[in-house]
Amino acid sequence: MTTHAGVAGAGAEAVLILEDGRSFRGRSYGAPGTALGEAVFATGMTGYQETITDPSYARQLVVQTAPHIGNTGVNRDDAESRRIWVAGYVVRDSARRPSNWRSEKSLDDELTEQGVVGIQGVDTRAITRHLRERGAMKAGIFSGPDAARSDAELLAEVKGQRSMEGFRLAEEVSATARYVVEPSDHGWDGEPRFTVAALDLGIKAMTPKHFAQRGVRTVVLPADSTYDDVVAVGADGVFMSNGPGDPSTADAQVSLLRHVLDARMPFFGICFGNQILGRALGFGTYKLRYGHRGINQPVLDRRTGKVEITSQNHGFAVDAPLEGPVTAPEERFGRVEVSHVCLNDDVVEGLACLDLPAFSVQYHPEAAAGPHDSAYLFDRFIDFMAEAARSGDGSGKLDASEVSKAPTPAQEEN
Numbered sequence: 001m002t003t004h005a006g007v008a009g010a011g012a013e014a015v016l017i018l019e020d021g022r023s024f025r026g027r028s029y030g031a032p033g034t035a036l037g038e039a040v041f042a043t044g045m046t047g048y049q050e051t052i053t054d055p056s057y058a059r060q061l062v063v064q065t066a067p068h069i070g071n072t073g074v075n076r077d078d079a080e081s082r083r084i085w086v087a088g089y090v091v092r093d094s095a096r097r098p099s100n101w102r103s104e105k106s107l108d109d110e111l112t113e114q115g116v117v118g119i120q121g122v123d124t125r126a127i128t129r130h131l132r133e134r135g136a137m138k139a140g141i142f143s144g145p146d147a148a149r150s151d152a153e154l155l156a157e158v159k160g161q162r163s164m165e166g167f168r169l170a171e172e173v174s175a176t177a178r179y180v181v182e183p184s185d186h187g188w189d190g191e192p193r194f195t196v197a198a199l200d201l202g203i204k205a206m207t208p209k210h211f212a213q214r215g216v217r218t219v220v221l222p223a224d225s226t227y228d229d230v231v232a233v234g235a236d237g238v239f240m241s242n243g244p245g246d247p248s249t250a251d252a253q254v255s256l257l258r259h260v261l262d263a264r265m266p267f268f269g270i271c272f273g274n275q276i277l278g279r280a281l282g283f284g285t286y287k288l289r290y291g292h293r294g295i296n297q298p299v300l301d302r303r304t305g306k307v308e309i310t311s312q313n314h315g316f317a318v319d320a321p322l323e324g325p326v327t328a329p330e331e332r333f334g335r336v337e338v339s340h341v342c343l344n345d346d347v348v349e350g351l352a353c354l355d356l357p358a359f360s361v362q363y364h365p366e367a368a369a370g371p372h373d374s375a376y377l378f379d380r381f382i383d384f385m386a387e388a389a390r391s392g393d394g395s396g397k398l399d400a401s402e403v404s405k406a407p408t409p410a411q412e413e414n
């Protein structure tokens with residue numbers, strides 16, 4: 001990304017150019033300059049601050065389908081990570097001034113300060129429909145002096161970037177040194193109950209917070225950590241986070257997880273973590289045409305028959321058979337079933353091992369902006385760790401049918 005701070009401000013011309021030649025003219029938003037990435041649409045009507053600070057959006061130009069963005073400003077509490085990760089930002093109508101008691105700054109100012117190039121005044125619902133028809137694709141936002149270059153030149157630049165398929169990105173966004181989130185950091189009064197080793201592939205702040213609120217200490221480890229690093233933590237269970245890029249490139253994490261499964265350590269994965277569990281069990285992954293990004297995706301828990309409304313952000317999916325249980329292609333891991341499925345398109349949304357204390361979901365039970373239907377999954381993981389501790393040999397030996405059905409405080413509130 002290149003920016004021209006101070007050369008052009010809001011009101012200056014900007015253009016969004018898609019790989020297939022479609023272009024949308026609007027006005028500069030945030031920092032002027034050039035942003036290249038994969039154009040994807042996110043349909044959530046709230047939670048834009050959580051969206052832009054989600055590391056899973058690295059190298060993507062996020063199109064906010066909902067037409068009015070920025071009305072509640074930004075604040076220091078809602079950021080999911082240390083910075084904005086979207087490569088570029090596309091909105092229709094940016095709020096002229098934020099209005100919320102928690103607001104500390106306008107979204108426009110925050111984008112500008114962090115050098116994020118955006119475009120406003122474009123019909124984001126039309127762009128969404130286009131991406132639904134044609135699929136997520138390479139794109140560029142050009143504003144300030146860059147917008148004045150010829151369309152042919154800009155299109156060549158858009159096409160010249162690498163595509164998301166085959167892109168390895170988790171290491172780019174991960175913490176480089178381990179850190180610990182204590183239960184007491186989030187109001188837990190008492191000794192920690194368990195310790196989780198969480199591999200940071202693009203982890204969001206809400207995940208350790210969920211663990212902390214349940215009395216679990218999280219040791220966050222860099223993406224390139226080894227099985228020895230995990231063992232050194234003395235963890236009761238292992239977690240793998242969400243993250244950007246193509247899961248087919250995550251060989252190091254797949255091999256780490258196979259060690260964890262061989263050791264029968266409890267495992268929980270979210271999103272990228274679900275794709276890594278799928279691969280560790282021997283399934284493949286593939287790229288979805290336009291992905292799932294929003295906060296109202298209906299998911300069926302196939303074992304209870306309950307439907308959860310979920311927050312999602314994924315462009316890839318696990319290729320596993322819906323009929324099941326089946327023996328994992330990596331046979332030593334025993335039986336596995338697709339535990340959750342997206343009701344819109346039958347995409348795999350969760351995996352459960354039946355002979356190991358391991359499970360994962362493709363969606364986001366930690367999502368801060370909600371919905372919170374799926375927060376019970378953190379309790380399920382804690383049950384696995386409790387069972388492993390009781391059995392005393394570090395192995396869960398739980399059948400998936402024995403998992404907790406106890407409602408969480410969040411569910412009781414609803």
Ligand SMILES: NC(=O)CC[C@H](N)C(=O)O
Nearest residue numbers: 056242243271272315316
């Ligand atoms: N949020 C995530 O973890 C996304 C995982 C992966 N990068 C995908 O797009 O499918």
